[in-house]
Amino acid sequence: MAAVARRLGVAPGTLRTWDRRYGLGPSDHSEGHHRKYSEADLARLIVMRRLIISGVAPADAAQEALVATPESALTTTEIFSAVDESALIEQLHRAASALNGDLLEEGLAQYLADHTVEQCWQSVMAPLLVRVGIEWEKSGKGIEVEHLISGAILRVLNARISGCEKSAMPRPVLIASVGEDSHSLAITALAAALTDRGISVQFLGARTPAVAINEVVRKVAPSAIFLWAQMITHADVEIIKGIPSIRPKPLVLVGGPGWDSCDLTGAQRVDDLMAACADIERAVGL
Numbered sequence: 001m002a003a004v005a006r007r008l009g010v011a012p013g014t015l016r017t018w019d020r021r022y023g024l025g026p027s028d029h030s031e032g033h034h035r036k037y038s039e040a041d042l043a044r045l046i047v048m049r050r051l052i053i054s055g056v057a058p059a060d061a062a063q064e065a066l067v068a069t070p071e072s073a074l075t076t077t078e079i080f081s082a083v084d085e086s087a088l089i090e091q092l093h094r095a096a097s098a099l100n101g102d103l104l105e106e107g108l109a110q111y112l113a114d115h116t117v118e119q120c121w122q123s124v125m126a127p128l129l130v131r132v133g134i135e136w137e138k139s140g141k142g143i144e145v146e147h148l149i150s151g152a153i154l155r156v157l158n159a160r161i162s163g164c165e166k167s168a169m170p171r172p173v174l175i176a177s178v179g180e181d182s183h184s185l186a187i188t189a190l191a192a193a194l195t196d197r198g199i200s201v202q203f204l205g206a207r208t209p210a211v212a213i214n215e216v217v218r219k220v221a222p223s224a225i226f227l228w229a230q231m232i233t234h235a236d237v238e239i240i241k242g243i244p245s246i247r248p249k250p251l252v253l254v255g256g257p258g259w260d261s262c263d264l265t266g267a268q269r270v271d272d273l274m275a276a277c278a279d280i281e282r283a284v285g286l
Contacts, residue, residue, distance in 0.1 A: 001026075004037050008049050010100065015045070022062035024048055043070040053091050053103075085123045092128055096145045096152075105152040112156055117193040118274050125153050125189070153185055157192045167200035173280055174222040174250075175201060176208035181234040186255065186273070190226060193277050199284055210239045217244050224251040224283040226276060227267075229258030240267045251283040 005012045019025030024044055026035035037045070047068040051061035088111060095104040112120045132149060136142045173194055175187050184206040191201045202220055204212060217225070225243065229235035235258035243252065243266075252267040253276060259269060270276040
């Protein structure tokens with residue numbers, strides 16, 4: 001049962017419930033052995049899972065699944081194919097709300113496999129985060145859903161970065177969240193998008209103090225610097241002013257709502273991932 005549950009992306013308890021309520025259990029009743037799922041059983045479960053993700057009530061989904069054949073079943077990957085972004089976001093949100101992290105991550109990975117990082121971030125990942133954030137603000141509930149989604153996005157993006165060939169560019173792009181800012185989703189998306197384009201990245205991540213940024217600038221002479229601040233309390237213009245003077249002078253970009261009210265003399269504000277990538281491409285000479 002555990003292996004079947006992993007394949008479907010559901011908990012073993014869910015399979016037991018489907019068996020008890022709808023008769024969608026293993027059909028092999030060999031005496032003296034544990035009941036085993038046949039290919040036909042698995043096909044019915046796949047159809048059940050697909051229909052539930054699509055928004056069909058479990059009882060109605062079970063009626064259709066009970067008459068399903070192996071030819072009518074879809075694999076977990078195919079569950080997310082042939083849908084537009086709004087439908088995909090709805091499916092991913094249902095998976096996250098059910099705390100089905102495996103299915104959530106597989107859906108994100110499937111979409112990213114067929115699209116650029118910028119497309120995936122701006123069309124699916126960011127809207128999904130906005131949706132769950134709005135729901136949390138309204139109800140005060142669902143923080144565990146937001147954390148599940150954030151973790152899945154980070155894993156998918158880091159897998160993309162790991163799968164790219166390392167760039168031989170001598171001057172990398174430095175990326176960091178400043179001060180005590182713990183947000184790293186946006187900068188991870190930027191790092192993945194740049195890596196996709198063959199641009200070398202020096203990724204410092206969240207909570208990067210100014211002293212660490214300055215030391216990296218002195219040692220690697222980055223061609224561009226991107227600094228993220230989610231909150232005003234983290235956006236300190238002194239960090240920008242304190243960047244060591246090197247030649248050639250790096251392009252300094254900032255992103256995030258924390259910089260909204262700051263005097264950005266010496267830096268350039270970017271409002272989205274595509275703009276940041278375009279500016280950095282020009283800075284590195286691509």
